[in-house]
Structures are given as C-alpha cells and as structure tokens.
Amino acid sequence: MRVRRMDVADIPAVLAIERASFADPWTEALLRDELGRDDRVWLVAADAGRVVGFGGVMVVGADAHLMDLAVTPEERARGTGRTILWSLAEAAVKMGAERMTLEVAPSNTEALGLYRSSGFDIAGRRRGYYPKTGEDALVMWSRPLAPHVAAMRAAREGSDIILAIESSCDETAASVMRGGREGLADVVASQVDFHARFGGVVPEIASRKHTEAIVEVVERALESAHITLADCDALAVTIGPGLVGALVVGLAYAKGLSAATGLPLIGVNHLEGHLYAARLSDPGLEPPLVALLVSGGHTMLVHVPEWGRYRVLGGTLDDAAGEAFDKVAKLLGLGYPGGPAISRLAAEGDPHAIAFPRPMLRSDDLNVSLSGLKTAVIHYVERERREGRPLRLPDIAASFQAAVTDVEIAKTLRAAQEYGAHAVVLGGGVAANPALRGGLRSALSAVGIELNVPPLELCTDNAAMIAAAAHDSLAVGRFLGLDADAAPDLALRGNRCACGDRQEI
Numbered sequence: 001m002r003v004r005r006m007d008v009a010d011i012p013a014v015l016a017i018e019r020a021s022f023a024d025p026w027t028e029a030l031l032r033d034e035l036g037r038d039d040r041v042w043l044v045a046a047d048a049g050r051v052v053g054f055g056g057v058m059v060v061g062a063d064a065h066l067m068d069l070a071v072t073p074e075e076r077a078r079g080t081g082r083t084i085l086w087s088l089a090e091a092a093v094k095m096g097a098e099r100m101t102l103e104v105a106p107s108n109t110e111a112l113g114l115y116r117s118s119g120f121d122i123a124g125r126r127r128g129y130y131p132k133t134g135e136d137a138l139v140m141w142s143r144p145l146a147p148h149v150a151a152m153r154a155a156r157e158g159s160d161i162i163l164a165i166e167s168s169c170d171e172t173a174a175s176v177m178r179g180g181r182e183g184l185a186d187v188v189a190s191q192v193d194f195h196a197r198f199g200g201v202v203p204e205i206a207s208r209k210h211t212e213a214i215v216e217v218v219e220r221a222l223e224s225a226h227i228t229l230a231d232c233d234a235l236a237v238t239i240g241p242g243l244v245g246a247l248v249v250g251l252a253y254a255k256g257l258s259a260a261t262g263l264p265l266i267g268v269n270h271l272e273g274h275l276y277a278a279r280l281s282d283p284g285l286e287p288p289l290v291a292l293l294v295s296g297g298h299t300m301l302v303h304v305p306e307w308g309r310y311r312v313l314g315g316t317l318d319d320a321a322g323e324a325f326d327k328v329a330k331l332l333g334l335g336y337p338g339g340p341a342i343s344r345l346a347a348e349g350d351p352h353a354i355a356f357p358r359p360m361l362r363s364d365d366l367n368v369s370l371s372g373l374k375t376a377v378i379h380y381v382e383r384e385r386r387e388g389r390p391l392r393l394p395d396i397a398a399s400f401q402a403a404v405t406d407v408e409i410a411k412t413l414r415a416a417q418e419y420g421a422h423a424v425v426l427g428g429g430v431a432a433n434p435a436l437r438g439g440l441r442s443a444l445s446a447v448g449i450e451l452n453v454p455p456l457e458l459c460t461d462n463a464a465m466i467a468a469a470a471h472d473s474l475a476v477g478r479f480l481g482l483d484a485d486a487a488p489d490l491a492l493r494g495n496r497c498a499c500g501d502r503q504e505i
C-alpha cells in the first residue's frame with residue numbers, strides 16, 4: 001500500500017468509495033475544484049495500483065481542517081485510514097499547520113475510533129450538521145501535529161526516544177528507551193514492603209505510594225539516561241488493566257507532562273507490555289508465539305500470530321497463579337509475597353508427598369482453575385492439625401507447587417502445539433518459579449519448541465516493556481488524547497494486521 005497525491009484520473013475510484021461511505025457524498029465537480037487549489041492536499045492510498053482509500057485536508061494558517069477521509073469496506077481496520085490521516089498531517093505540517101480539526105458523525109464509530117486512537121479530543125458538537133440526515137457532528141481537534149509527525153518518523157527509523165511510565169499495581173516504574181529495543185534507563189520503585197504487613201496489595205496504599213514516588217522515579221530515569229524531556233520523542237503510559245487508583249496516578253502524570261511539553265502520548269495495555277518483555281530479552285524473537293502470563297494479577301495463555309495481534313486462548317476461571325501462591329503461603333504462615341517463600345521451601349520437599357488435585361488438567365479447553373486447589377490445601381492442613389500430625393511444610397509447598405505447574409505446563413504445551421508456535425514466552429512474576437521454568441522448558445524441548453523467559457526484572461512489572469510496546473504504536477500513529485481515562489478492565493485484544501494497525505484501546 002502506497003500513499004500518493006490524488007490525480008484527476010483517480011476521481012471515479014474516489015467517488016465510488018465516497019458514495020459507499022457517506023450519505024452526503026462529495027460530487028465530481030467539487031472534487032475537481034478541490035484538486036486545483038493550492039491550500040489543499042488530497043491523497044490516495046493505492047494497493048497494486050487500485051485506489052483503496054483517500055483523504056483531503058485544507059490548510060489555513062496554523063489550522064488544518066480534515067475535509068474528507070474514507071477507505072473501501074475491505075480496507076477497514078487494516079491501518080489504511082490511519083496511514084492516510086498521518087500522511088495528510090505530515091503534508092499539512094510542511095504547509096505550516098500546527099493543529100488539525102475535523103467533524104465526524106457520532107454514529108460513525110469506526111471513524112470516531114480512528115480519530116480518538118490518533119490522539120484527537122472531542123472539542124464540541126455541531127447540531128444538525130449533516131443536511132441529509134440531520135445528524136449532529138462531533139468536532140474534534142488533534143494534539144500539536146509537528147511533534148507527532150516527527151516522533152512517528154523517528155519510530156519508523158528506529159531512533160525514537162520514549163519515556164514510559166508504569167503504575168498499574170504496586171511498582172512505580174519509568175524507563176527511557178531508544179528504538180523500542182535499546183534501554184537507556186529503567187527505574188522501578190517497589191512498594192511490596194508496605195503491602196507485606198497487610199498480606200497483599202492494598203489499593204489505597206498503592207495509589208498513595210505511586211503519588212509519592214512518581215516524580216522522583218521519572219526524574220531518576222531521565223537522569224540515568226542523561227537526557228531531559230526535550231530529548232524525548234514521545235511519552236508512554238500503562239492505561240490498563242490494573243488497579244484504577246494506581247493507573248490514574250501514572251496516567252494523570254503522563255498527561256500532565258504531555259500537556260506541558262506537547263510530546264505525543266501513547267497508551268499501552270499492561271498485558272501487551274508483558275509480551276513485549278520477551279522481545280526485549282531476545283530482539284530476534286519472531287511470532288507465531290504462545291505466551292503464558294502468570295503473575296499476582298493475571299494468568300492467561302495468549303496466541304501472538306504477529307506483533308500487535310493477540311488472541312487470549314484461556315485463563316484462570318478464578319485465582320491468578322501468583323494469587324494462589326500468595327493465599328497458600330498466607331495459610332501456611334509464610335508471609336507476603338508467598339511465591340518466593342513457597343518455591344524456596346518446595347526445593348527441600350517431595351512433590352509427590354501429597355496428591356493434591358490437578359483441576360481442569362484434562363478439560364477440553366485452555367482454561368485453568370486454581371481456587372479448588374487452594375481449598376484442597378486448606379482441607380489438608382485442617383485435617384493434619386485435627387489429627388495432631390506436625391505439618392511437613394516443604395512437602396506441602398512442593399506438592400502444591402507441582403499441582404499448579406503441572407496444569408499450567410500441560411495447557412501451555414497444548415496451546416503451543418495447537419497454534420504452531422515457534423516459541424513459548426513465559427512472563428509475569430510467577431516466571432521466577434524454578435519448577436515452572438524447568439518443567440515448561442523440558443516439556444517444550446521434548447516437542448522441539450523453544451522457551452523464552454526474560455530475565456526476572458523484565459518478567460515482573462516494569463516500564464521498559466511498556467516503552468517497547470509503545471514504540472510499535474508510535475510507528476503507526478496510535479496515540480492517546482488528553483481526555484483518555486484509565487481502563488482497569490482493559491482486555492487484551494488485538495486486530496492489528498500486516499499493514500500495521502492495532503487494537504482499539
């Protein structure tokens with residue numbers, strides 16, 4: 001697909017797309033007139049010579065006004081509209097434009113989604129704007145165009161510098177990265193000690209600690225990268241999923257920085273970040289991949305047919321893997337977080353000592369359920385206590401751990417084989433568990449599939465993985481507007497296709 005200037009010869013193809021897209025299509029006479037004016041830019045996207053989309057912009061002083069933009073029905077959700085939009089913006093910047101405005105019908109949800117995810121904010125509403133339908137128009141305006149256009153260019157050349165912020169749970173993190181792969185700084189302030197005495201993450205404490213830490217964490221990241229905000233091309237921030245009160249601290253701070261500097265702002269799905277951690281540790285890693293993401297907050301199997309496209313294959317029906325470790329550790333009086341304590345004890349125990357259930361091991365899907373296993377441990381401990389037998393903690397830890405890892409390994413192996421994965425990626429804090437890493441590695445190597453486990457500091461929550469994911473968004477022009485909200489339940493769904501667009505966030 002190539003974007004080029006519209007020519008008079010393109011008019012019939014353009015009008016066909018126009019008529020298929022709008023109730024009030026432009027006429028041939030109007031379009032011919034437009035092409036003759038020098039304060040306009042009209043572009044077409046052509047695929048193997050065929051026009052698949054077009055757009056036009058009018059530039060008056062510092063203002064660019066988007067007059068029209070449409071793609072063929074087959075071309076929707078493939079990134080073509082976004083490519084045309086940013087090509088128009090680039091041309092408008094060359095003519096002196098600083099901002100772009102546009103009108104869009106609220107019922108045109110695809111277009112609205114494109115503009116919103118390109119960083120446009122809603123500025124107002126024009127009543128009865130569309131003459132044929134009488135529908136209102138939403139008036140939207142862009143963020144400052146020049147820094148966005150420049151940052152996108154830098155990303156495509158691999159020289160972009162992104163400052164990323166992560167605050168979805170209990171780590172306040174900031175990272176500076178060049179070209180989506182070269183880490184220049186990585187700062188993580190963990191709050192785990194503050195939550196430990198409550199036996200788990202307390203959301204209110206998390207928000208407060210993020211507020212206290214964020215300024216210093218960001219400053220330290222810039223300092224250790226030996227740069228200032230003026231050297232950055234873009235800002236990135238986790239917008240979900242996570243604790244809402246924790247997410248808003250990072251998001252509000254990033255929005256503030258963006259408003260003050262004019263730097264583009266990119267929103268990142270936290271889970272997508274965990275997937276990109278694998279690309280940071282192995283830059284040559286190429287899809288198709290299957291990823292097992294296991295942490296205190298998430299447990300899921302994801303198919304990654306290409307970077308930016310994801311399908312969640314299964315997950316936990318109840319407790320996350322780390323949560324199960326933490327709850328069992330609490331029951332055994334081992335403190336918080338429980339995973340490390342259990343795996344240390346398990347190293348001295350017998351994994352076959354107690355036959356805990358393997359819930360859903362043979363179920364016909366890729367889901368897991370861990371709360372029944374936790375209940376089985378509770379019942380076991382109660383019975384042993386009742387009958388006056390001393391608890392053999394290493395054996396309980398090893399047997400519980402074996403039950404969790406057996407199920408996770410079996411489901412992951414199955415997913416990897418079903419989806420023809422070249423490699424399996426293990427991510428999230430539970431990836432620290434030696435039995436899970438070892439067991440998964442040997443199960444996969446038996447069928448010739450590689451296991452990628454990023455170093456632990458990339459498996460646990462960090463901002464480097466957010467910067468890595470943001471780089472790919474930047475290259476295609478996916479931005480956040482300043483009216484964006486945190487999305488605590490944000491799903492991981494990706495439909496980015498080969499030409500570069502990605503999921504709605």
Ligand code: KG4
Pocket residue numbers: 169294295296297298321322323325326337338339340343428429430431432433434459460461
């Ligand atoms: O990714 P993470 O640092 O934070 C989020 O939950 O997002 O993961 C922390 C979780 C905790 O539940 C912790 O108990 C678990 O990872 N974990 C472990 C181990 N180390 C940490 N679980 C099992 N075995 C471990 N060695």
Ligand code: ZN
Pocket residue numbers: 270274295297428460461
């Ligand atoms: Zn996480």
